[in-house]
Amino acid sequence: MKLSRFRRITQATTFLLFIVIFLFTQYPNATKFPLDAFLRLDPLVAVVAMIGARALITTMLWAGILLVLTLVVGRFFCGYVCPLGTLIDFSDFAFFGKKHKKETVDPKPNRRVKYFVLIGVVAASLLGANFLAFFSPLSIAPRVFTHVLFPPLLWLLTGTTDLLRPLLVNMGFDVFTELDFGRVYFDTGIATAVFFAVIIGANYFRKRFWCRYVCPTGAFLSLFSRFGVFKRKVSDSCIDCKLCMSKCDMRAVDSDPRNTILSECTLCGDCQDACKKGSTTFGMAGFGFGKLNARLNVGRRTFIQSTAAGLLLAATVKAGIQSFKNIQGRFIRPPGSLPESEFLARCIRCGECMKVCKTNTLQPADLETGFEGLWTPHHIMRHAPCEKECNMCGYVCPTQAIRALPLEEKKFVKIGTVVIDRHRCIAWEQEKLCLICAEICPFNAIEMRIVDNFRGMFKRPFVVEDKCTGCGYCEKACPVYGRSAIEVYSIGEERKRSGSYITETKKKLREVHDMHESTYDADLMGSGGAGAPSGSPSSVVPKAPPTSPAAAPARPAPVEELPKGFTD
Amino acid sequence: MISRRDFLKTGSAAAATAAFSSVNVLAEEAKKPVVAVAKGKPEELVKKVMSLLGGMQNFVKKGDRVVLKANMGFPNPPEWGTTTHPAIVRATAELCLDAGASRVIIIDNPLRDGKVCKEKSGIGAAVENMKGVVIALLEDPKFYQDTPVPGGKQLKTTAIAKEVLRANAIINVPTAKSHSATGVSLGIKNLMGVIWDRKVMHEQMELNQAIADLLLVIKPTLTIVDCVYALLTNGPGGPGTTDELNKVVASTDPVAADSYTVSLARWYNREFKGAQVKHIKNAYDMGLGQIDIDKMDVKII
Numbered sequence: 001m002k003l004s005r006f007r008r009i010t011q012a013t014t015f016l017l018f019i020v021i022f023l024f025t026q027y028p029n030a031t032k033f034p035l036d037a038f039l040r041l042d043p044l045v046a047v048v049a050m051i052g053a054r055a056l057i058t059t060m061l062w063a064g065i066l067l068v069l070t071l072v073v074g075r076f077f078c079g080y081v082c083p084l085g086t087l088i089d090f091s092d093f094a095f096f097g098k099k100h101k102k103e104t105v106d107p108k109p110n111r112r113v114k115y116f117v118l119i120g121v122v123a124a125s126l127l128g129a130n131f132l133a134f135f136s137p138l139s140i141a142p143r144v145f146t147h148v149l150f151p152p153l154l155w156l157l158t159g160t161t162d163l164l165r166p167l168l169v170n171m172g173f174d175v176f177t178e179l180d181f182g183r184v185y186f187d188t189g190i191a192t193a194v195f196f197a198v199i200i201g202a203n204y205f206r207k208r209f210w211c212r213y214v215c216p217t218g219a220f221l222s223l224f225s226r227f228g229v230f231k232r233k234v235s236d237s238c239i240d241c242k243l244c245m246s247k248c249d250m251r252a253v254d255s256d257p258r259n260t261i262l263s264e265c266t267l268c269g270d271c272q273d274a275c276k277k278g279s280t281t282f283g284m285a286g287f288g289f290g291k292l293n294a295r296l297n298v299g300r301r302t303f304i305q306s307t308a309a310g311l312l313l314a315a316t317v318k319a320g321i322q323s324f325k326n327i328q329g330r331f332i333r334p335p336g337s338l339p340e341s342e343f344l345a346r347c348i349r350c351g352e353c354m355k356v357c358k359t360n361t362l363q364p365a366d367l368e369t370g371f372e373g374l375w376t377p378h379h380i381m382r383h384a385p386c387e388k389e390c391n392m393c394g395y396v397c398p399t400q401a402i403r404a405l406p407l408e409e410k411k412f413v414k415i416g417t418v419v420i421d422r423h424r425c426i427a428w429e430q431e432k433l434c435l436i437c438a439e440i441c442p443f444n445a446i447e448m449r450i451v452d453n454f455r456g457m458f459k460r461p462f463v464v465e466d467k468c469t470g471c472g473y474c475e476k477a478c479p480v481y482g483r484s485a486i487e488v489y490s491i492g493e494e495r496k497r498s499g500s501y502i503t504e505t506k507k508k509l510r511e512v513h514d515m516h517e518s519t520y521d522a523d524l525m526g527s528g529g530a531g532a533p534s535g536s537p538s539s540v541v542p543k544a545p546p547t548s549p550a551a552a553p554a555r556p557a558p559v560e561e562l563p564k565g566f567t568d
Numbered sequence: 569m570i571s572r573r574d575f576l577k578t579g580s581a582a583a584a585t586a587a588f589s590s591v592n593v594l595a596e597e598a599k600k601p602v603v604a605v606a607k608g609k610p611e612e613l614v615k616k617v618m619s620l621l622g623g624m625q626n627f628v629k630k631g632d633r634v635v636l637k638a639n640m641g642f643p644n645p646p647e648w649g650t651t652t653h654p655a656i657v658r659a660t661a662e663l664c665l666d667a668g669a670s671r672v673i674i675i676d677n678p679l680r681d682g683k684v685c686k687e688k689s690g691i692g693a694a695v696e697n698m699k700g701v702v703i704a705l706l707e708d709p710k711f712y713q714d715t716p717v718p719g720g721k722q723l724k725t726t727a728i729a730k731e732v733l734r735a736n737a738i739i740n741v742p743t744a745k746s747h748s749a750t751g752v753s754l755g756i757k758n759l760m761g762v763i764w765d766r767k768v769m770h771e772q773m774e775l776n777q778a779i780a781d782l783l784l785v786i787k788p789t790l791t792i793v794d795c796v797y798a799l800l801t802n803g804p805g806g807p808g809t810t811d812e813l814n815k816v817v818a819s820t821d822p823v824a825a826d827s828y829t830v831s832l833a834r835w836y837n838r839e840f841k842g843a844q845v846k847h848i849k850n851a852y853d854m855g856l857g858q859i860d861i862d863k864m865d866v867k868i869i
Binding site: 388389432480526 | 643671679680683684687703704705706707710711731747749750752768771774776802804805807835840844845846847849
């Protein structure tokens with residue numbers, strides 16, 4: 001088999017694998033397959049996250065496999081495995097085909113840009129900033145899939161089933177009675193889409209523009225690929241026609257076509273196809289440097305410049321007040337998230353947690369917590385709550401910015417506390433028989449108590465703050481139109497670097513569940529008030545309607561007190 | 569001001585009532601609703617109770633589409649009493665199939681996430697591999713159809729699950745549990761799980777009347793109240809005090825089934841009668857069923 005054909009097949013297979021794993025990234029994880037295995041392949045992510053977080057991230061050690069393979073085989077990842085590379089190749093074929101801008105001589109020094117990016121990104125991680133959201137292919141590809149490609153796919157599937165449902169059900173296909181692919185919604189999806197469009201659009205000017213000039217992961221791998229034993233070889237029959245050079249997407253063929261720039265070569269085999277003489281082959285070429293191995297062209301000056309730029313950018317971003325203050329107090333991280341600074345250093349904004357989220361509550365942040373928080377996951381409870389019985393987000397997080405907590409642990413994580421807005425609450429303000437918040441609360445953290453206030457005697461909700469975990473079910477379910485009358489705030493959120501969230505106090509609190517024992521003082525169930533005399537059903541409404549002040553319990557008129565020292 | 573005409577009308581009506589009241593009593597005696605109660609193992613309960621009502625074939629005919637309204641609103645285990653016991657759901661579905669049902673659709677509009685509820689309540693596993701039985705957790709308004717509620721005092725229109733509207737028989741299989749808003753949640757309250765917009769019932773209506781109004785448009789062929797584990801406090805979500813009654817109560821009269829169930833357990837550690845539950849009382853007042861246990865034909869097995 002020709003190498004180029006082998007590569008296409010491998011590329012298609014790994015891409016398919018990526019998509020299958022992506023689609024299987026959902027609740028429940030029945031297979032126990034490590035759903036983030038693919039995303040943990042990028043060694044640059046490992047380096048940046050570990051430096052940024054100042055921690056050894058054991059899950060990311062898996063990326064070492066790719067380093068070892070690159071050391072042996074070369075920079076095959078970019079041509080054979082990288083899902084972003086495949087997306088670029090495919091859209092290049094689909095959108096541009098033969099319409100490419102004629103490539104003139106590729107100015108080789110431009111390729112150094114990716115090393116500057118690499119140096120800058122690593123330098124930024126020294127200050128705990130993680131810029132890989134813009135650079136790592138294994139952050140960009142899953143994010144594009146989650147926010148840009150997946151929602152329309154579901155909408156299409158759902159729309160089609162909805163359209164055909166009546167027909168198919170009548171034809172006797174009863175599965176269609178309830179078959180529903182559902183829909184997902186993502187904030188800031190358009191930002192990811194534009195970002196992705198730029199990456200694709202750049203292909204118009206140069207094939208694999210992104211991979212050649214920008215991608216720091218490719219740059220990082222190229223540091224190792226030059227040693228590989230699997231190399232391009234050109235025999236003496238070469239007539240110097242340079243066809244190979246013009247066919248090489250990566251421009252890895254030197255001006256002398258017999259030489260290969262090993263750091264750039266992705267072993268795609270296109271040069272072999274182009275060669276009319278059959279002088280180009282790929283094979284074992286012995287371990288060691290190629291002829292043109294170490295042309296890094298990163299001088300001391302540019303090294304210092306890139307480092308400075310990375311540090312400066314990181315410092316600027318870190319200097320934003322929003323990112324650590326959570327000024328609104330409504331920015332809720334997923335359960336098991338590490339302390340904020342470490343979370344931000346680790347999170348590569350790949351969006352897997354949002355893909356896997358059972359209820360779609362996890363949403364990519366926009367600039368509400370500053371530039372640093374862009375695309376990081378947070379809860380929008382009014383849209384959907386955090387399901388008590390689901391702990392998937394931590395299990396798919398490649399860098400463990402969200403800890404993989406066992407379900408029992410996760411149920412004890414407090415991500416916030418709800419606050420009732422009594423002016424909006426219809427039980428407090430309008431004496432409506434509403435207790436949806438208490439009814440739906442998975443933790444029994446809402447108590448209905450009979451309160452006799454100036455509006456009358458009525459059953460009103462109270463938050464048991466120590467039991468509330470901030471899951472947001474109440475905020476979602478509150479029937480008040482628009483803003484919920486009960487909202488989750490970051491009050492009391494727990495972010496533990498390690499150790500258990502389960503404490504004896506919490507466990508004990510949960511064991512007490514008969515607090516509503518005394519709720520029914522009334523002889524009529526469902527009356528909402530108290531103290532109705534038993535027997536006659538006509539005397540059931542104990543509370544006075546707010547419109548008739550005459551019927552309200554008589555209170556002494558407030559006596560206006562004079563300030564001390566005055567008399568009438 | 570009472571006009572002469574009105575006076576005469578009222579007077580004659582009163583006279584007529586007085587004259588025929590004895591006849592009415594007799595008529596009432598004749599149509600006492602049958603309330604069947606069975607005690608035993610959860611797996612056998614439904615079969616037992618249905619034998620008292622003459623078997624499922626009285627209610628389900630060959631080729632019928634049957635909607636089973638179970639309570640699957642919470643991802644809690646059956647022992648909590650917050651969801652219908654899986655064995656009860658399974659047994660009911662089996663009897664429906666035996667009676668010739670072409671399709672049994674177990675539906676709910678769950679409070680918590682549907683997929684999780686299905687798994688954790690045990691109902692998903694219980695009816696797995698049953699041919700002709702599907703679980704439909706309808707979490708999207710597209711599955712519902714706006715329907716007027718003729719005669720509704722609070723509820724004038726509501727969106728009801730299309731499956732319910734097209735079903736030949738609706739079998740209501742609630743679990744018996746306490747409820748912090750309505751006191752108890754039994755058969756009538758369970759019907760809130762076949763409509764889309766429940767929020768509006770809390771927000772804009774008198775809840776207890778709106779629930780009773782539901783019975784005007786959704787008429788269960790049969791109500792089978794699962795009292796295997798009755799949740800006596802802290803409903804509807806639990807966990808609370810449960811009483812392992814190991815009973816089911818079944819009747820064609822939804823009000824009677826609920827009213828009788830109220831008297832079965834010590835809710836909130838007190839004795840209550842059906843007439844003390846506002847929404848059940850409202851349904852009775854609207855003439856939708858019998859609330860007085862003395863006027864029911866209670867059969868116990």
